[in-house]
Amino acid sequence: MRLKHIEISGFKSFAKKATLSFTAPVTCVVGPNGSGKSNVVESFRFVLGEQSMKSMRGKSGADLIFKGGSTAPKVSRAAVSITFDNADKVFAFNPTDDANKAPVLFEEVTFTRELYPDGTSRYLMNGTEIRLKQMVELLSSVNIGTSSHHIISQGEADGILRASARDRREMLEDALGLKVYHFRIKESENKLGKAMETLKEVQSLRRELAPHLNFLKKQVEKVEKGRAIREELEGLLVQYLATERAMLNEEDNRLAQANNLITNKKQQLEEVLATIPEQTAHDHTAAERSELSAQLQVIREKRRATESRISRLEGMVEAQRQMLIAQSKQHTHTAKAVVFAAEEYRTLLSDIELLLRNIREAQSLDTIRALLGRFETLVAQLKAREEKEAAPVETAPLDTGIKDTAIELEGLERDLKALIAQEDKTQRRLQAAEQARDAAMMAHQDATRKRYELISEVKQCEAELQILAASKTTFVERKELFDTELKESGFLFGPSFLHTLQATQPVPEFDLHTQKRAIDRLKIRLDEHAGIGNEVVTEYESTVERDAFLAREVTDIEASIRNLETLIIDLKRILDEQFTNGVKVINERFGDFFKTMFGGGSAFLSITLEKKRKRKNMDEEVGAEGEDPEQSEGEEFERGIEVHVNLPEKKVKELNMLSGGERSLVSIALLFAISQVNPPPFLVLDETDAALDEANSRRYGDMIELLAEYSQLIVVTHNRETMSRASVLYGVTLGTDGGSKLLSIKFDEAVKVAK
Numbered sequence: 001m002r003l004k005h006i007e008i009s010g011f012k013s014f015a016k017k018a019t020l021s022f023t024a025p026v027t028c029v030v031g032p033n034g035s036g037k038s039n040v041v042e043s044f045r046f047v048l049g050e051q052s053m054k055s056m057r058g059k060s061g062a063d064l065i066f067k068g069g070s071t072a073p074k075v076s077r078a079a080v081s082i083t084f085d086n087a088d089k090v091f092a093f094n095p096t097d098d099a100n101k102a103p104v105l106f107e108e109v110t111f112t113r114e115l116y117p118d119g120t121s122r123y124l125m126n127g128t129e130i131r132l133k134q135m136v137e138l139l140s141s142v143n144i145g146t147s148s149h150h151i152i153s154q155g156e157a158d159g160i161l162r163a164s165a166r167d168r169r170e171m172l173e174d175a176l177g178l179k180v181y182h183f184r185i186k187e188s189e190n191k192l193g194k195a196m197e198t199l200k201e202v203q204s205l206r207r208e209l210a211p212h213l214n215f216l217k218k219q220v221e222k223v224e225k226g227r228a229i230r231e232e233l234e235g236l237l238v239q240y241l242a243t244e245r246a247m248l249n250e251e252d253n254r255l256a257q258a259n260n261l262i263t264n265k266k267q268q269l270e271e272v273l274a275t276i277p278e279q280t281a282h283d284h285t286a287a288e289r290s291e292l293s294a295q296l297q298v299i300r301e302k303r304r305a306t307e308s309r310i311s312r313l314e315g316m317v318e319a320q321r322q323m324l325i326a327q328s329k330q331h332t333h334t335a336k337a338v339v340f341a342a343e344e345y346r347t348l349l350s351d352i353e354l355l356l357r358n359i360r361e362a363q364s365l366d367t368i369r370a371l372l373g374r375f376e377t378l379v380a381q382l383k384a385r386e387e388k389e390a391a392p393v394e395t396a397p398l399d400t401g402i403k404d405t406a407i408e409l410e411g412l413e414r415d416l417k418a419l420i421a422q423e424d425k426t427q428r429r430l431q432a433a434e435q436a437r438d439a440a441m442m443a444h445q446d447a448t449r450k451r452y453e454l455i456s457e458v459k460q461c462e463a464e465l466q467i468l469a470a471s472k473t474t475f476v477e478r479k480e481l482f483d484t485e486l487k488e489s490g491f492l493f494g495p496s497f498l499h500t501l502q503a504t505q506p507v508p509e510f511d512l513h514t515q516k517r518a519i520d521r522l523k524i525r526l527d528e529h530a531g532i533g534n535e536v537v538t539e540y541e542s543t544v545e546r547d548a549f550l551a552r553e554v555t556d557i558e559a560s561i562r563n564l565e566t567l568i569i570d571l572k573r574i575l576d577e578q579f580t581n582g583v584k585v586i587n588e589r590f591g592d593f594f595k596t597m598f599g600g601g602s603a604f605l606s607i608t609l610e611k612k613r614k615r616k617n618m619d620e621e622v623g624a625e626g627e628d629p630e631q632s633e634g635e636e637f638e639r640g641i642e643v644h645v646n647l648p649e650k651k652v653k654e655l656n657m658l659s660g661g662e663r664s665l666v667s668i669a670l671l672f673a674i675s676q677v678n679p680p681p682f683l684v685l686d687e688t689d690a691a692l693d694e695a696n697s698r699r700y701g702d703m704i705e706l707l708a709e710y711s712q713l714i715v716v717t718h719n720r721e722t723m724s725r726a727s728v729l730y731g732v733t734l735g736t737d738g739g740s741k742l743l744s745i746k747f748d749e750a751v752k753v754a755k
């Protein structure tokens, strides 16, 4: 890594392009006062990204642009380019900041800064615009830091002694190449801060989401419960309706069949009933029977009168017979015969008498008829006897009376016989009439009974039909309920429900009543779970997803926070270790240089803990200091660097009690020591030797040569001794146009110019 040249154009007093080439280890810039030497030094600061106008002696950007001279016009921009030989590839440029991509390695690297009157700057690397940050990082990697310890301006030689302990620490860190850790710490802390903020935001989002999520969860549970109820209801309804449908069909058939059956039966009964006339109990035989009874009465009376007459006549016969017997006793010749005849006669008569009595008392016609036979025989015998006796026996006068009586008796007996026959006939006719009446009565009763039976059966049919009608009404109501239920189910579950129902068989042993109650209960429960749309589920799912995403975010952010915290701790630890080690090394060099410069004595740096300064904002605080991580919380402390000197043969130890020259020597010794640890590619020294006497100038010159072994030196000086150590000399002159000019000169010329 070697500094090749610097080109100055339009910067401060350099109106036209001026180039300084650094071909030797030590380059001196000489010139009269006000020629623009310090402007050259500032052009280094400028091109390396200096942001402080003050350190370039300006108030605004316009102050750094050539304002015009006596004849030279002002220019519209200032531009300075610095070129390094990058053959050793120290500058490794990564334009995308992507660590995985191979960096661009140029043979030669030129950084350019352009400044415009409005104060804006452009930074370029090999002609390509880059960000200031990228340039600063690249320069840091080669120990060219922004604290510019390698550019010592005029009057700034003892700046390091005047600086605060904290600023000294920054200079050291810069020189030790530790700035990169600060950048990384700052970057990590920024990331950490952002991560913390994001974490808070995400956690807050999650907290905000939680009640909504909870609400949605409950809603979804309700929806799921509703869905389960719905499924249960659907299953139950399918079974219920399938069974009910079958039952209704069965009932419909049963009712239709029963109705047909009973209607037919009724019709048949009515037809039969129509064939049985409605009769009034009518007795056709009453007149006949009455007449026959009357006739029978008359006949019987006649018969009794006849019998009575017969009886009386028989008595008369008996009496006459007795008289005859008595008469016979008076008439002997005829007595015997008469007695005998009378005896025989008497027996006959007594038999007849007995027979007549029997006839009278007889109860049945047959007996009467039988007795009448016997009576006819006895009467015939009596007649024959009487004829036989009449011949030999002279009829007594008395015989005439008996004969008449017998004749009358005979007539009466004929009458009696006729009467008995008539009675018998009449009796039989009466009996037939009565039988006819009884038969008619019986027929009437039978018909009436049959009618009653039929009417009763018809009534029974009607009652049954009424029951059927009531059943039909119940059936119709049940069917309507079924239809309503079916319609509702179709509406509730859609057409698929009806297809399912179509294919579902009735469930045997299904308790319709109990299941209907269960269905109604489920419907009420479903109603309680209704009103929540499926969009809730979608919203819940997306909310759960969002919450899970946020939870993952939290986990990721927490992990990255832990990583960043660990990284920051590690970086700070490394920074601390390297700083402590660096200070140790610097101390060794510092001690040596100090002894060289003062011809004895000792000097060293100590690390102190300083109270932290109040910062305006985070950005300034972060990355600009190497605070102790253990001290970063609670008490605000930061590291500082204190300079301790022991001058030979002097007891003075306070820096502010040193002379100007002594201060310069200490500063130079320290600056050179710092430069030795991580030598920068170049050192720019603007009249750091101004306060040295001749002896010290020589020592200074020796040190310049020593340092030149590690870094290229660009030295602005009026000092002859210093000039004598340079291989290349540039003279700066102020041209007639008012602009600075650079020209390579020889030592003698330089001495002249310097004077």
Ligand code: ATP
Pocket: 011, 012, 013, 031, 032, 033, 034, 035, 036, 037, 038, 039, 040, 062, 063, 064, 065, 066, 067, 068, 154
């Ligand atoms: P000395 O030896 O006295 O320190 P020097 O050589 O270091 O002097 P500089 O300080 O570099 O001189 O230059 C100062 C000169 O630059 C002044 O003359 C000043 O007018 C001139 N100058 C500064 N800024 C501008 C500018 N923007 N435009 C023109 N000239 C400028």
